[in-house]
Amino acid sequence: MNKADNTSKNGIDFSTVLASSVHDMKNSIGMLLSSVETILDEMKPETPEQERHFHTLHYEASRINGELIQLLTLYRMENGFLPLHIDEHFPLDVIEDQVARNQLLIDTSNIDVTVDCSPDLAWYFDTDLVGGVIHNVLVNGIRYTRQRIHIAVREEQKHLVVSIADDGDGFPDDMLVDPANRVFEASLSEGATHLGLFFASEIARLHKQGEDRGRIALMNGGALGGGEFRLILP
Amino acid sequence: MATIPYHKLRVLVADDFSNFRSTVNRMLLDLGVVNVDMASNSEEILELCSRKRFDVVLCDYNLGAGRNGQHVLEELRYRGFLGPRSVFILVSAEAGRNIVMSAYDSAPDDYLMKPITTRMLYNRLGRLLALKHALEPVYQALDRHDHASAMDTLIDMSLAEDRHSTAAQKMLGELFLQQGEYAKAENLYKRVLEVRELDWARLGLAKAKHLQGDFDQAGQWLNKIVEDNYLYLPAYDVLADNCLAKGDSRAAQEVVQRSVDVSPMSILRQKNLASLATRNHDPATALEAMRKVVKLGRLSCYGGEEDGREFARSLAALLEEGEVPPIAIVNEAFSSLESLAENNTELLPEQRAQLLYIQCRVRAARGERDVAGELLVQAELGVTVEDSDIDTEVDHIRALLCLGYEQKASELLERLQELYADDQEALERLDEFLDEPASEANKAIVAEVNREGIELYGQGRFSEALACFDRAVQLFPKHIGLRLNIVQALVGKLKAQPEDDEALRLCRESLETVAAGIEEDNAQYKRFLQLKNMARALHESA
Numbered sequence: 192m193n194k195a196d197n198t199s200k201n202g203i204d205f206s207t208v209l210a211s212s213v214h215d216m217k218n219s220i221g222m223l224l225s226s227v228e229t230i231l232d233e234m235k236p237e238t239p240e241q242e243r244h245f246h247t248l249h250y251e252a253s254r255i256n257g258e259l260i261q262l263l264t265l266y267r268m269e270n271g272f273l274p275l276h277i278d279e280h281f282p283l284d285v286i287e288d289q290v291a292r293n294q295l296l297i298d299t300s301n302i303d304v305t306v307d308c309s310p311d312l313a314w315y316f317d318t319d320l321v322g323g324v325i326h327n328v329l330v331n332g333i334r335y336t337r338q339r340i341h342i343a344v345r346e347e348q349k350h351l352v353v354s355i356a357d358d359g360d361g362f363p364d365d366m367l368v369d370p371a372n373r374v375f376e377a378s379l380s381e382g383a384t385h386l387g388l389f390f391a392s393e394i395a396r397l398h399k400q401g402e403d404r405g406r407i408a409l410m411n412g413g414a415l416g417g418g419e420f421r422l423i424l425p
Numbered sequence: 426m427a428t429i430p431y432h433k434l435r436v437l438v439a440d441d442f443s444n445f446r447s448t449v450n451r452m453l454l455d456l457g458v459v460n461v462d463m464a465s466n467s468e469e470i471l472e473l474c475s476r477k478r479f480d481v482v483l484c485d486y487n488l489g490a491g492r493n494g495q496h497v498l499e500e501l502r503y504r505g506f507l508g509p510r511s512v513f514i515l516v517s518a519e520a521g522r523n524i525v526m527s528a529y530d531s532a533p534d535d536y537l538m539k540p541i542t543t544r545m546l547y548n549r550l551g552r553l554l555a556l557k558h559a560l561e562p563v564y565q566a567l568d569r570h571d572h573a574s575a576m577d578t579l580i581d582m583s584l585a586e587d588r589h590s591t592a593a594q595k596m597l598g599e600l601f602l603q604q605g606e607y608a609k610a611e612n613l614y615k616r617v618l619e620v621r622e623l624d625w626a627r628l629g630l631a632k633a634k635h636l637q638g639d640f641d642q643a644g645q646w647l648n649k650i651v652e653d654n655y656l657y658l659p660a661y662d663v664l665a666d667n668c669l670a671k672g673d674s675r676a677a678q679e680v681v682q683r684s685v686d687v688s689p690m691s692i693l694r695q696k697n698l699a700s701l702a703t704r705n706h707d708p709a710t711a712l713e714a715m716r717k718v719v720k721l722g723r724l725s726c727y728g729g730e731e732d733g734r735e736f737a738r739s740l741a742a743l744l745e746e747g748e749v750p751p752i753a754i755v756n757e758a759f760s761s762l763e764s765l766a767e768n769n770t771e772l773l774p775e776q777r778a779q780l781l782y783i784q785c786r787v788r789a790a791r792g793e794r795d796v797a798g799e800l801l802v803q804a805e806l807g808v809t810v811e812d813s814d815i816d817t818e819v820d821h822i823r824a825l826l827c828l829g830y831e832q833k834a835s836e837l838l839e840r841l842q843e844l845y846a847d848d849q850e851a852l853e854r855l856d857e858f859l860d861e862p863a864s865e866a867n868k869a870i871v872a873e874v875n876r877e878g879i880e881l882y883g884q885g886r887f888s889e890a891l892a893c894f895d896r897a898v899q900l901f902p903k904h905i906g907l908r909l910n911i912v913q914a915l916v917g918k919l920k921a922q923p924e925d926d927e928a929l930r931l932c933r934e935s936l937e938t939v940a941a942g943i944e945e946d947n948a949q950y951k952r953f954l955q956l957k958n959m960a961r962a963l964h965e966s967a
Contacts, residue, residue, distance in 0.1 A: 217518070218518050221518035221539055221540070222518075224540050225444075225445070225448075225539060225540040228540055229444065229448060271655075271656075272656070273656075274656040274657075275654065275656075277621075277623065277624075278591065278623060278625070279591045279621075279623075281588060284548070284552065287544075287548050288545055288548055288549075290544075291542050291544035291545040291547075291548055292538075292540075292542060292545055294542055294544055295542070311587070313588075315621050315623070319536075400621065
């Protein structure tokens with residue numbers, strides 16, 4: 192992505208204006224989300240209909256929240272204001288945190304999430320950024336899977352491989368090739384911008400060891416027969 | 426993971442929304458925590474923490490108007506209300522560390538992103554408290570000032586290759602550096618770096634070099650660190666110290682300026698920038714930085730009434746240079762000065778005198794000589810030179826100079842050199858007003874720079890020699906020997922390249938400056954005349 196001169200003829204930098212309103216929106220959504228969770232906690236749904244509405248409310252709010260955070264992170268990345276804190280962390284911690292964060296969503300969607308990761312496996316990465324990627328993939332997976340999501344972490348040829356697999360219909364074929372760059376081709380009419388994949392790929396690329404950089408991969412027919420997302424870090 | 430005795434924990438939950446407080450309280454109850462206090466603003470947090478030791482503080486970043494969670498954390502540490510065993514978690518609606526760049530200065534133990542769930546809280550608390558628990562023998566050894574056994578325990582933990590070894594390595598490295606075990610620190614950081622290029626280990630290694638006096642190597646590494654990760658603030662701090670250790674205060678200012686550009690909210694860096702800019706005779710930068718210090722100081726434990734005076738001092742210095750700063754800033758500084766002077770009942774006599782001297786300078790620079798003269802007399806009556814302190818007397822000297830009382834100023838300088846004969850730091854403060862430094866440290870700097878410059882001159886590297894003398898003359902503008910060295914280097918340069926107009930001009934200007942200050946009985950007078958003749962000959966041939 193090239194840093195473009197976004198200053199309009201009125202002297203307003205439109206991307207900065209957008210970023211600051213995204214920031215505001217995100218705070219509002221955050222409040223909305225926590226209100227929804229309090230309501231869900233205090234007033235159990237009485238009919239399946241109510242439960243479905245609550246679920247939609249919660250799911251859509253989390254999705255907006257996640258997308259706004261992605262946008263802000265990308266904005267900061269492009270303007271060189273994204274601090275990178277790579278240190279030794281335990282992937283299991285990050286995954287447990289993200290599963291815990293989405294527990295309500297997982298429960299209300301009746302999905303079975305399993306994790307296969309050694310508690311002793313340590314790796315070098317930025318825990319906030321990688322946590323954000325896992326969160327997005329997880330929320331997305333909850334939408335497209337049927338019953339199960341399986342998160343597996345292992346070390347493979349000196350790389351950390353985090354794979355998140357579901358038992359849904361899998362990704363459309365055209366997404367499997369060069370998924371990170373699909374964001375530019377995807378038209379709004381397709382209904383999806385694939386911003387999440389671009390985000391995940393950029394975060395992966397920030398992780399380097401020598402010349403080697405992190406990347407993402409998509410495949411079908413993974414561990415659970417559906418789609419599988421992989422985050423591969425050096 | 427060790428079992429955490431949740432029923433014994435003392436927890437403080439702070440947020441301006443009661444909704445959030447009760448939600449978290451309910452989650453804590455689920456975990457078995459019974460001892461929970463609540464606070465809704467920064468005052469309440471500080472008050473509670475002053476009376477009671479908490480094991481865990483869960484504090485929201487937003488606490489309504491006034492101070493935020495980061496301010497509170499800084500103040501808790503500053504006042505010693507938060508021991509190393511306590512866990513401080515900053516909660517916010519924003520993604521992790523990104524919320525505040527200045528978090529590098531006083532980092533919380535962890536961040537939690539809203540919305541929080543019981544499970545998330547349980548995961549984080551479990552991990553953090555397990556780490557504190559594992560470090561308990563280290564804390565106990567440090568409480569006894571038994572550094573040797575603290576190090577031994579940390580070495581064992583570092584080598585264990587478990588969840589706590591990274592934390593132990595970081596702590597051990599700091600402890601080695603603090604105890605002067607530089608070789609051991611270097612080994613530790615090198616071992617970490619063999620596996621992965623981590624910023625904290627690179628910085629640690631550079632610090633070890635810096636502390637051992639290898640400023641060139643340290644500087645090279647530090648520059649590389651900020652080049653690779655220009656948001657990594659602690660590296661700038663060490664780099665600035667490293668420049669100062671090399672005697673290059675202008676480079677130090679540049680480095681601090683870069684760190685302030687990255688993190689404008691850091692009051693301590695703004696203060697450091699102002700003090701370096703003042704030292705480098707750059708009052709415009711000092712004024713701008715002090716303005717921010719005053720503003721940030723309203724909410725920070727690092728703000729103080731001294732900041733208002735320093736803000737006004739930089740205004741006076743700028744006005745004296747004949748510069749016209751933006752009127753809004755002038756008014757701001759001026760009204761802050763006036764209000765400081767009005768509310769002076771709590772001030773010590775020296776502080777009151779400082780204010781009067783600064784007011785005197787500002788008035789004089791605005792052309793109000795009569796008022797300025799009265800303020801000077803008032804200040805001098807308020808405190809005698811003998812009962813005063815060096816800060817006040819430096820203000821005194823400047824006030825005398827701004828009114829053109831050269832004779833009185835030089836008499837005062839002589840008296841102060843007698844009074845502070847045993848106080849090297851005070852003498853350093855006087856050096857900028859003197860022909861030759863009075864303090865040992867500054868004598869050494871001049872000697873070192875001279876040695877370096879003369880060596881370069883001897884090798885015919887005139888431009889580099891000039892840069893060297895230039896740097897020193899910034900620090901000691903009245904030093905005649907240095908000025909003459911500059912002339913001599915310029916003469917050398919002109920002999921090699923006679924058509925250098927810029928050098929000719931500089932040469933003439935330097936000679937004029939010396940001519941204005943040198944007396945015939947000066948030991949350097951003969952040299953001055955020789956150089957003047959050489960310069961004239963060159964000028965005529967050009």
